[in-house]
Amino acid sequence: MLTLHTAELLVPGAGSAALPGGAVLVDGDLIARVGPYAELAAEFPHARVRRWPGVLTPGLLVRGADVLLERTYYPDDPYEVTELGADPITGAEALADLKLTESRWGNSARRATQKLLARGVVAVAGRLTIPVVRTAVVRSGLTLLPPVAAVSSDLPSLDPFAGRDTAEQAFFGILEPGAPARFAVFTAPDAEALLAQGATTCVATVITGRLLHRRR
Known part of the structure; x- marks a missing residue:
C-alpha cells in the first residue's frame, strides 16, 4: 500500500533545501517519491494520507x-x-x-x-x-x-541533538526515491527550532515504512 506522509515543512536531509508542504510517498519499506504534497496527492489519489504537524526530517x-x-x-x-x-x-x-x-x-x-x-x-x-x-x-x-569516530562534543545521550551545532548533524541518511523509508516528524516549525526544542518534540517515527512511534 502507498502511504503519503506530509508535514508543514519537509527537510529531506543535511544541506537540502526545505520544502513547505512537502511530502514523502512510501511504497512498502522504501521511499518512492519526494515532493510537494499537492502534486503527489494528485498523481497518487489512492494513497493513504498521514498528515503531521511541524517538520518532517530524516530519522536521527x-x-x-x-x-x-x-x-x-x-x-x-x-x-x-x-x-x-x-x-x-x-x-x-x-x-x-x-x-x-x-x-x-x-x-x-x-x-x-x-x-x-x-x-x-x-x-x-x-x-x-x-x-x-x-x-x-x-x-x-x-x-x-559499528562505533563511529567520536568528536569532542560527543556525550552519550538519548537526545540525538545533544552536543550538536545543527539539527542536521543528527540526521541519518537522506529522504530520496529508493532510500529506506526512515524518517521522523517533530512539532518544531523548522530544523533550527528543532535543535533548540529537542527530540522530545517527536510526534512520529517511521522505520522501513512502519509507524513505530506515534505520540498519543
Whole structure:
C-alpha cells in the first residue's frame, strides 16, 4: 500500500533545501517519491494520507549505544521507580548494587529503545556485547551501526541533538526515491527550532515504512 506522509515543512536531509508542504510517498519499506504534497496527492489519489504537524526530517542517529544500553539501567515504571527512582542509573558501583541479570539488561534495553523511538531515532552506533541487549535493539527496528569516530562534543545521550551545532548533524541518511523509508516528524516549525526544542518534540517515527512511534 502507498502511504503519503506530509508535514508543514519537509527537510529531506543535511544541506537540502526545505520544502513547505512537502511530502514523502512510501511504497512498502522504501521511499518512492519526494515532493510537494499537492502534486503527489494528485498523481497518487489512492494513497493513504498521514498528515503531521511541524517538520518532517530524516530519522536521527544516536552514538554511544554501548554506554546508553549496556552501562545504563532504565528502571521499570511503575514497578521499580518507588525503590530506584525514575532516572536512569549509571556508574559501575550503582549498577553492581543492582545485581543485574541478563534478563533485566534485556528488559532495560527494550525500555530504552522505546525512549529512542519516541525521540525520532532510527539508528544507533556502538559495540554491544550483551546478547539480549543486541537482540532488543534489532527487534525494535533500530539500525545497529559499528562505533563511529567520536568528536569532542560527543556525550552519550538519548537526545540525538545533544552536543550538536545543527539539527542536521543528527540526521541519518537522506529522504530520496529508493532510500529506506526512515524518517521522523517533530512539532518544531523548522530544523533550527528543532535543535533548540529537542527530540522530545517527536510526534512520529517511521522505520522501513512502519509507524513505530506515534505520540498519543
